[in-house]
Amino acid sequence: MSLLNTTSHYSLQTRLVLSFGLLLILFLGLAGFVLDRVYKNSVEVAVEERLQLQIYALLGVAEPDGAGFFLPDLEEARFSQIDSGLYGFIVNSQGLEVWRSPSALNLNLADNGYSVGEIIRGKTTYGTLVTLEQGPLSWAGYGTYWENQAQNYSFVVMESTAPTTSQIRQFQSNLYIWLGVLAVILSIAQYLLLRWGMQPLKKLATDVSAIESGEKDNLQGNYPIELLPVTQNLNVLIKSERERQGRFRTTLGDLAHSLKTPLAVLSTALQELRHTQKFTELQRQDMEEQLNRMDQIISWQLKRSVKNSQTKVLTKPIAVAVVVTRILGALQKVYCEKNIKVRSEVASNAVFYGEETDLMEVCGNLLDNAFKYGATQVQVLASQKNQILMLEFNDDGPGIAESDRTFVLHRGARADTLKSGQGIGLAVAVEIINSYGGEISIAQNHWGGARIRVRI
Amino acid sequence: MRLLIVEDEDLLRARLVKAITDSGYVVDSASDGKDGFYNATEFDYDVAIIDLGLPGLDGISLIKAIRAKGLTFPILILTARDNWTDKVAGLDAGADDYVVKPFQIEEIKARLNALLRRAAGFAKPTLDFAHLSLDTTAHKLTVDSVETELTAYEYKVLEYLMLHPGKVVSKSELTEHLYDQDHDRDSNVLEVFIRRLRQKLDPSASLKPIDTIRGQGYRFNVSVKHH
Numbered sequence: 001m002s003l004l005n006t007t008s009h010y011s012l013q014t015r016l017v018l019s020f021g022l023l024l025i026l027f028l029g030l031a032g033f034v035l036d037r038v039y040k041n042s043v044e045v046a047v048e049e050r051l052q053l054q055i056y057a058l059l060g061v062a063e064p065d066g067a068g069f070f071l072p073d074l075e076e077a078r079f080s081q082i083d084s085g086l087y088g089f090i091v092n093s094q095g096l097e098v099w100r101s102p103s104a105l106n107l108n109l110a111d112n113g114y115s116v117g118e119i120i121r122g123k124t125t126y127g128t129l130v131t132l133e134q135g136p137l138s139w140a141g142y143g144t145y146w147e148n149q150a151q152n153y154s155f156v157v158m159e160s161t162a163p164t165t166s167q168i169r170q171f172q173s174n175l176y177i178w179l180g181v182l183a184v185i186l187s188i189a190q191y192l193l194l195r196w197g198m199q200p201l202k203k204l205a206t207d208v209s210a211i212e213s214g215e216k217d218n219l220q221g222n223y224p225i226e227l228l229p230v231t232q233n234l235n236v237l238i239k240s241e242r243e244r245q246g247r248f249r250t251t252l253g254d255l256a257h258s259l260k261t262p263l264a265v266l267s268t269a270l271q272e273l274r275h276t277q278k279f280t281e282l283q284r285q286d287m288e289e290q291l292n293r294m295d296q297i298i299s300w301q302l303k304r305s306v307k308n309s310q311t312k313v314l315t316k317p318i319a320v321a322v323v324v325t326r327i328l329g330a331l332q333k334v335y336c337e338k339n340i341k342v343r344s345e346v347a348s349n350a351v352f353y354g355e356e357t358d359l360m361e362v363c364g365n366l367l368d369n370a371f372k373y374g375a376t377q378v379q380v381l382a383s384q385k386n387q388i389l390m391l392e393f394n395d396d397g398p399g400i401a402e403s404d405r406t407f408v409l410h411r412g413a414r415a416d417t418l419k420s421g422q423g424i425g426l427a428v429a430v431e432i433i434n435s436y437g438g439e440i441s442i443a444q445n446h447w448g449g450a451r452i453r454v455r456i
Numbered sequence: 457m458r459l460l461i462v463e464d465e466d467l468l469r470a471r472l473v474k475a476i477t478d479s480g481y482v483v484d485s486a487s488d489g490k491d492g493f494y495n496a497t498e499f500d501y502d503v504a505i506i507d508l509g510l511p512g513l514d515g516i517s518l519i520k521a522i523r524a525k526g527l528t529f530p531i532l533i534l535t536a537r538d539n540w541t542d543k544v545a546g547l548d549a550g551a552d553d554y555v556v557k558p559f560q561i562e563e564i565k566a567r568l569n570a571l572l573r574r575a576a577g578f579a580k581p582t583l584d585f586a587h588l589s590l591d592t593t594a595h596k597l598t599v600d601s602v603e604t605e606l607t608a609y610e611y612k613v614l615e616y617l618m619l620h621p622g623k624v625v626s627k628s629e630l631t632e633h634l635y636d637q638d639h640d641r642d643s644n645v646l647e648v649f650i651r652r653l654r655q656k657l658d659p660s661a662s663l664k665p666i667d668t669i670r671g672q673g674y675r676f677n678v679s680v681k682h683h
Contacts, residue, residue: 337570364543
């Protein structure tokens with residue numbers, strides 16, 4: 001079980017990257033659009049102002065000359081230069097052209113769709129048109145009443161839009177390049193900021209997994225103030241959970257002690273009765289058997305409850321070699337008279353993910369059986385493969401008959417199937433192994449004794 | 457053999473003391489770890505039974521304290537907590553064997569017997585020296601394969617001497633290990649036992665299995681070879 005076993009559809013990082021990214025696109029897109037618009041507008045206004053000024057210039061030098069006009073000295077050189085891109089016209093109220101600038105000699109406005117009718121007296125009107133020769137043109141027309149001729153005239157100035165269009169294009173390409181550069185810079189900054197901002201959370205996750213794998217005892221180090229309540233609470237939770245587990249074990253141990261000592265008193269009292277004639281031998285044996293049963297049931301239930309109470313979270317990986325060595329040392333002391341030859345091949349990387357007491361019980365009970373039933377030799381092997389711990393216990397005793405193996409392995413299912421005199425060691429080991437989702441099997445080894453294999 | 461029992465449950469302690477005294481041991485008892493430690497350091501014991509669940513100084517700490525004092529007599533643990541963590545902790549602390557409560561008195565006696573022999577370097581329950589063989593389980597002596605009757609005290613003296621072959625055992629050591637503290641210690645009685653033992657072990661007076669070291673005590677003669 002993991003502390004962080006439920007993951008939301010999107011990670012925090014993804015949420016932040018997506019939202020910042022979206023915001024960035026929206027912001028830069030809008031900024032680009034607005035800047036483009038503003039620039040275009042300002043260019044258009046500038047063109048209009050320029051045209052207006054040219055109209056004033058034409059008005060200022062225009063002298064009536066019969067039915068037409070004579071404009072002697074135009075300051076703007078482009079009016080005099082053919083196809084210069086700046087053209088001037090004066091049109092009378094009948095729509096007849098009475099003057100055009102030398103620059104417009106080649107300009108054909110017959111099919112242009114521009115009409116002087118749009119131009120209102122005393123007001124400047126603006127528009128655009130397209131010519132075959134000069135392409136698109138911006139124009140401005142100003143209607144004026146000429147008293148000498150008693151006639152309305154329209155002064156029209158046209159200018160090629162090519163320079164402004166290219167100016168706008170230039171601006172646009174610059175704008176998009178810079179916005180792109182800005183987007184890249186902001187994205188990198190966003191990534192770096194996110195990494196920096198998420199670092200405490202990553203550290204928290206790493207620390208929590210370190211606690212899960214047992215490399216650390218609690219959450220240490222400096223966390224940002226926003227995470228402090230979480231880390232402090234987690235530390236308190238871990239501590240109290242460990243203490244609770246410890247207390248539970250102690251309480252159950254005390255319970256075992258307080259139940260078993262009276263049983264021991266009863267049992268010794270019963271043995272003293274052997275020498276009196278108060279009970280028949282049969283009655284005494286019955287009582288002894290019942291006492292033994294009570295003892296077995298207490299042992300069994302206490303062991304079960306201790307084991308079931310232990311959660312596998314917050315446990316440290318236990319080095320199998322250390323536990324096996326300690327148990328072998330203890331058993332060699334206890335069975336020293338049998339002078340048993342022990343071969344222990346425990347891989348140094350073999351670890352048990354669970355409670356040390358559970359590993360102690362499994363190895364203790366299985367090795368105790370091996371020492372008890374083995375004649376001269378006991379072998380223990382342990383190896384680790386992809387998180388799976390393999391244990392093997394061999395002895396050169398009589399072995400376990402094939403017909404008994406299933407019974408022996410499933411005996412632990414019900415406490416009242418335990419008969420007095422039968423050790424509950426194997427049953428306890430089976431129960432613990434099952435609780436970790438492990439497997440245990442019994443076979444015969446090359447010595448003819450029992451081979452117990454465990455996979456956890 | 458002098459034995460120390462440290463057990464806090466009065467009834468159980470009393471029954472253990474009685475049963476073990478009945479089988480020929482001199483038994484002292486203590487009801488908590490501190491008293492147990494005092495006894496262990498004050499008197500010379502051959503073996504001790506220590507309960508792990510003691511008030512005050514717990515069993516494991518008591519065993520560690522005893523071993524830290526350099527005392528090497530074998531220790532049998534009594535434990536109600538039938539789990540390997542406790543058993544291994546007790547054995548690691550310096551105990552030599554364990555018995556889980558409740559237990560059969562016979563089992564305790566057998567374990568004590570084995571511990572005493574093991575401590576003296578004997579692998580089998582019989583102590584064999586040339587033509588002498590002492591069965592520590594049945595408390596029987598055979599001389600040249602002939603069973604020889606021994607009184608309870610003769611057996612105690614002989615067993616103690618045979619478990620310490622080659623070592624000079626003083627009279628006071630013998631009395632301390634064979635009699636209760638409040639027992640009337642008359643060394644003449646010991647001399648009588650030794651004389652009777654010599655007659656039973658060596659009727660022809662040729663092997664001299666028990667030497668008298670003047671002013672020091674007795675020594676079981678190792679030249680009566682141990683095999």
